[in-house]
Amino acid sequence: MALSLGEGGGSRLRRQLESGGFAAAEYVKQLSQQSDGDRDLQEHRQRIQALSEETAQSLKRNVYQNYRQFIETAREISYLESEMYQLSHILTEQKGIMEAVTQALLLQADRDDPALGARRAAAADPFLPLSAKEAAASEEGRQRTLTTLLEKVEGCRDLLPESPGKYLVYNGDLLEYDADHMAQIQRVHAFLMNDCLLVATALPNRRGAYRYDALYPLDGLAVVNVKDNPPMKDMFKLLMFPESRIFQAENAKIKKEWLEVLEETKRNRALSEKRRLEQEALPRPAPTPPESTNPFEEDEEEDEEPPAEEEMVDLSLEWIQELPEDLDVCIAQRDFEGAVDLLDKLNEYLGDKPVSQPVKELRAKVDERVRQLTDVLVFELSPDRSLRGGPRATRRAVSQLIRLGQSTKACELFLKNRAAAVHTAIRQLRIEGATLLYIHKLCHVFFTSLLETAKEFETDFAGNNGCYSAFVVWARSSMRMFVDAFSKQVFDSKESLSTAAECVKVAKEHCKQLSEIGLDLTFIIHALLVKDIKGALQSYKDIIIEATKHRNSEEMWRRMNLMTPEALGKLREEMRSCGVGNFDQYTGDDCWVNLSYTVVAFTKQTMAFLEEALKLYFPELHMVLLESLVEIILVAVQHVDYSLRCEQDPEKKAFIRQNASFLYETVLPVVEKRFEEGVGKPAKQLQDLRNASRLMRINPESTTSVV
Numbered sequence: 001m002a003l004s005l006g007e008g009g010g011s012r013l014r015r016q017l018e019s020g021g022f023a024a025a026e027y028v029k030q031l032s033q034q035s036d037g038d039r040d041l042q043e044h045r046q047r048i049q050a051l052s053e054e055t056a057q058s059l060k061r062n063v064y065q066n067y068r069q070f071i072e073t074a075r076e077i078s079y080l081e082s083e084m085y086q087l088s089h090i091l092t093e094q095k096g097i098m099e100a101v102t103q104a105l106l107l108q109a110d111r112d113d114p115a116l117g118a119r120r121a122a123a124a125d126p127f128l129p130l131s132a133k134e135a136a137a138s139e140e141g142r143q144r145t146l147t148t149l150l151e152k153v154e155g156c157r158d159l160l161p162e163s164p165g166k167y168l169v170y171n172g173d174l175l176e177y178d179a180d181h182m183a184q185i186q187r188v189h190a191f192l193m194n195d196c197l198l199v200a201t202a203l204p205n206r207r208g209a210y211r212y213d214a215l216y217p218l219d220g221l222a223v224v225n226v227k228d229n230p231p232m233k234d235m236f237k238l239l240m241f242p243e244s245r246i247f248q249a250e251n252a253k254i255k256k257e258w259l260e261v262l263e264e265t266k267r268n269r270a271l272s273e274k275r276r277l278e279q280e281a282l283p284r285p286a287p288t289p290p291e292s293t294n295p296f297e298e299d300e301e302e303d304e305e306p307p308a309e310e311e312m313v314d315l316s317l318e319w320i321q322e323l324p325e326d327l328d329v330c331i332a333q334r335d336f337e338g339a340v341d342l343l344d345k346l347n348e349y350l351g352d353k354p355v356s357q358p359v360k361e362l363r364a365k366v367d368e369r370v371r372q373l374t375d376v377l378v379f380e381l382s383p384d385r386s387l388r389g390g391p392r393a394t395r396r397a398v399s400q401l402i403r404l405g406q407s408t409k410a411c412e413l414f415l416k417n418r419a420a421a422v423h424t425a426i427r428q429l430r431i432e433g434a435t436l437l438y439i440h441k442l443c444h445v446f447f448t449s450l451l452e453t454a455k456e457f458e459t460d461f462a463g464n465n466g467c468y469s470a471f472v473v474w475a476r477s478s479m480r481m482f483v484d485a486f487s488k489q490v491f492d493s494k495e496s497l498s499t500a501a502e503c504v505k506v507a508k509e510h511c512k513q514l515s516e517i518g519l520d521l522t523f524i525i526h527a528l529l530v531k532d533i534k535g536a537l538q539s540y541k542d543i544i545i546e547a548t549k550h551r552n553s554e555e556m557w558r559r560m561n562l563m564t565p566e567a568l569g570k571l572r573e574e575m576r577s578c579g580v581g582n583f584d585q586y587t588g589d590d591c592w593v594n595l596s597y598t599v600v601a602f603t604k605q606t607m608a609f610l611e612e613a614l615k616l617y618f619p620e621l622h623m624v625l626l627e628s629l630v631e632i633i634l635v636a637v638q639h640v641d642y643s644l645r646c647e648q649d650p651e652k653k654a655f656i657r658q659n660a661s662f663l664y665e666t667v668l669p670v671v672e673k674r675f676e677e678g679v680g681k682p683a684k685q686l687q688d689l690r691n692a693s694r695l696m697r698i699n700p701e702s703t704t705s706v707v
Contacts, residue, residue, distance in 0.1 A: 014051060096263075103271065149191060153200045155212035167194055170261045172254065173202075174247040182232055188213065188247070192261060195269055197221060197238075199245075216240050218269050219324055219365065222332075223262045239332065242375065270321075278316050280358050313353045315362060320346070323362075327369040331376060336400045339373050344403070370404065377401050381413035383420035391418055391456035398460045411467040414460065415474040418453045422478055425449060426485050435495055439486065439503040446482045447510040450475065454517050476524055483528040491532040497540040498608075501615035504529065526618045533616050534624050540612075541628040544605050545635050551598040552639040557652045557659075560593040560600060567591065571600070578607035579670040586662060599659045602636045603667050610671060614678035622679065629671065630685050636663060637689075664690060 016022065035041050146168045150156055170192040176185045189210050191198040196217050200210035216238070226235040226246065234255045235248045249255035315321075323342060330339035346366060350359060380397040394414055401410035425445050431438055454471070461467045490503045511522050562568045568591050575583040580603065586594050593600070609632070613625050640660045647653045672686045 013047060017051070099267070103267075146193070150198075152208060153191070153198070153210045153212055154203075156198060156200070156215070165194070168192070169194055169265050170258070172249075172258070174249060174258075177232075177235065177246045177248060179237075179244055179246050182246075190247070192265060194265060197262075218266050220328060220368070221262075221266070222328065223259060223266075225259060242372065274316070274321055277321070277358055280356075313350070313356055313359055315358050320349075320362070324365045324369060327366070327373070331369065331373055334376075336373065336377065336396065339369075340400050340403045343370065374401070374404060374406060374409075377404075378409070378413060381410075381417050383417055391421075391453050394418075395456065395460060402460070402464070407461070407464045407467065411461060411464070411470050414457070415470065418449070419474065419478060419481075422446060422449045422453075423481060426481070431489070435489055435493065435499055436502055436506075438489055439506055442482070442485060442489075443506055443510040446478075447513055450478060451513060451517065454514065454519055458517065475519065475521060479521055479524050480528060483525065487529070487532045491536055494539075497536060497612045500533075500536050501612040504533070504616050526620060530618075530620045533621060537613055537616070537621070537624055537628055540609060541632060544609055544632050547605065548598075548602055548632070548635050548639075551601060552635075555596065555598050555639070555643065557596055557643065557647070557655055559588070559655070560595060560597050562591040562593065564591060568593070574604060578604060579674055580666055582666060586658075594655075594658060595662055596655070596659050599636070599640075599662060606632055606636075606667070606671065607674070610674055610678075614674075617678060626675075626683055626685055629675070629683075630689060633668065633671070633689060 016027075031041070031044060035044070146166065149168060149171065168191060171190060174188050174190055176188050177183065178185055187202050189200050189202060191200070196215055198212070199214045199216070201213045203209045203211055220240060222239040224237040224239060226232075226237050228234070232248075234250070234252050235246055236255060236259055237244055237246050249258055319326075323346060326342055327339050330336070330342065343366070353359065377397045377400055381394055381401075391414075394417055398410045398414050401407070401413075426442065429438070429441055429445060454475075457467075457471050461471075486503070486507060490500050495503075507525060508522065511525055514521055562571060568587065571593070572583055572587075588594050606629075610629065613621075613628070617625060637660075640656060640663060644653065644656045644660065647656055668686070668690045672683060672690065675686060676682045
């Protein structure tokens, strides 16, 4: 019996497979009995395979659709959560505004009717005394409670001096978490007093006993609600510049109590401080002097002028009261310009005012913020920060430090930052296979950074002439760092003299770029490179001398046969480039040259050495270069003289004289002329060497060369 493969058969098969009582073994057994052969089984297998693929595709579509719906739902939940958080923040701000307005109205009413204010304060504050006896009892109770609790905290007795107005507001256990990794650190107990917050850690082996950990004045403390993110919930953050700590309460209710009582205590602290300043700002009546019975005092009092009353400074202005907190906000928000503007405003206001006790207290609070601001600006300029952005990235911190009167520190930190940036840029350069290519990159990076730093320094420290000497010292130090990298790549790797000369030439050309800002560091790079260049010149001189001696030992005193006209033309061009213009008179028929191979090779090598050495020349190298040239020339001259003394063959002797004439009358004048052109003054040693004698005199009885 053949099975149908149509759509009806597929739907029946699907219903059969989806039925609850489907048994795979029975189904296969029945299918085997009803099929006519392998073909029916293959077709049925294909049908089941197609049904399986169709089911898989349907599942994929459903999963994708459900996933999209899940993402959309999560996005909507996120939007709703954000709106709820904003709404909560707005309500909190509204609550704070309403409480501030209420407090302001109550203060105004208290000023208008002091009796009404006293009755209201007595009804609102159970600790406010109605009589001296009740006041003493209330104060004694608060002090007793505070003393009892603080006796359980080790190490806080000396740090927390007893004062008549200090009392305990709230306390409780909290869990502290790491601000970066949200890992639990320790269990602490917090004591909130009316002017500070004490944090103590629990002692492991003593129940109810604690050890002092930290003490934070409420003036510099900020409380931030931490949004719940399970499993991290019921947390709040305390900001005490420059650090912050995160605590977790036992439940949401206790967290809410902590947040409310901290804000309320901070607000009461600010109000009490404001009242105190207002009371101190009020003029005090002068004490009435006692009546004197001395009749002569009347005449003395008429002559004496009454002492001038001390001018009182009005510190009740709103912006002065909020100045410490505004400075904390500016520092936390990295608004350095705003913080310095506030400080300038305060200094201008207090500039001509007398220094009273309230002013000293205000100055102490402000000085603490100035130290915090200075620490932040110093950190901004530290080399540990990102060095990207070039020298302009430091302008903001440098300018604010200068405004704070810290120009010396700003200069020091700016130059340290730029030194680290230059060092990092040099270290990140890839050492290429070609030395000259690397030197081009090195010079571009270093001198561009130096030029940008100099321009930025001139902009930032335009009015501080005393800082320019520090910049010159820094530039010399940076140049030493550059020369170390330069010498390591050029001289330590034993590059050829021509390559070293090209590299030094590139460095000098880049160094001249600094002259556009009036900074000439050429003498510094000369002083730092003179040792390495002397070593390179002496090393190359030794190579030439060894090569010349080796050729001299194999000298046969034969004419050169260049074999081809092309080779002869090439030699003529090389000699012309060396400055030998009359070389044609030493060429013979065909491709012959009436000079020895040793003399020709010596001429080319000596002139090449002179050309490369002149590229490296500066006054400190004058004697080194001159002595090297004299030593090289003496080797060749002494060899010619020795050969002339020892040679017996007349033809060879005439040929040797011809080579000696070429050395004295052609090569030495060219060397002398080129040296004078490159240096700017004649060389007396070369003149003496040429003019003393055409042939050097040696011991007539000697048969060895004097070298």
